[in-house]
């Protein structure tokens with residue numbers, strides 16, 4: 581797989597000009613959703629290379645990550661005269677970069693694309709690493725391909741548009757990357773309050789930007805080793821097997837939770853399993869637990885939900901057959917993929933989270 585250029589943006593217009601100029605293309609297209617068209621497109625619409633770009637807009641939020649939205653993008657590319665040598669810029673959160681990446685990867689067997697992620701979550705996770713796709717048949721990211729973008733532009737400009745919940749949602753993936761990396765990285769993350777970025781202090785914003793860089797570097801290192809997730813890329817699922825179960829239960833009960841919140845709660849559960857099964861140090865576990873409880877609160881459930889949660893864990897698309905596998909840690913950076921857990925162990929994990 582080719583290498584993806586992840587660029588920490590200093591001046592958005594300069595970086596955009598460089599990134600677009602590095603690609604040979606005939607026509608330029610720009611995909612937004614209705615929210616990023618309003619809030620983010622004005623930040624780049626005056627950049628000279630964007631003049632003449634054909635705009636394509638889809639509905640906002642994950643409920644629009646559908647085959648219908650995808651068809652709209654394909655049709656717009658076709659009507660706009662896209663050829664195999666056209667370029668698509670995806671300006672948005674993970675929904676836009678995933679769907680746009682998939683549209684680009686399949687249109688005329690693949691055109692080039694650039695991601696400009698506009699949420700913290702998409703900057704540190706979705707836009708990097710080449711996973712593209714849509715939801716289908718009631719399942720998230722059911723259809724898709726691995727295909728890296730030409731480049732990813734990580735611009736602090738967009739972080740200023742985010743509310744506390746969206747900052748915290750992205751930060752959960754950064755906590756995960758810190759746990760997969762090393763002590764100093766995690767310590768810095770646990771000493772920082774991402775919501776303070778909204779105060780407008782330049783030094784605080786700079787610190788977050790540097791932490792975003794360190795976070796993405798962890799993901800890039802892992803993706804480079806295993807681009808198509810046959811082995812070590814499963815490390816990036818830390819917190820996600822339990823987190824997805826929480827997200828699915830919440831969705832079923834019409835309790836909306838942001839993805840990163842579910843990951844943060846899932847991290848507590850999976851670090852509990854890591855401590856019990858792999859000797860993860862209990863002091864570090866409790867530090868992370870304290871941080872998550874303070875900033876993310878708690879997801880409430882009771883014993884009658886256990887069967888449903890275990891059902892979701894068993895049918896996580898990363899699990900095969902009846903086994904329930906997790907990515908766990910023996911310590912910070914000591915990654916143990918494919919750790920099979922029994923129903924009793926998962927019951928104990930659910931007890932621990934519920935009772936504490």
Ligand code: GLY
Pocket residue numbers: 705706708709711813816817
């Ligand atoms: N979001 C996890 C991965 O990209 O593999």
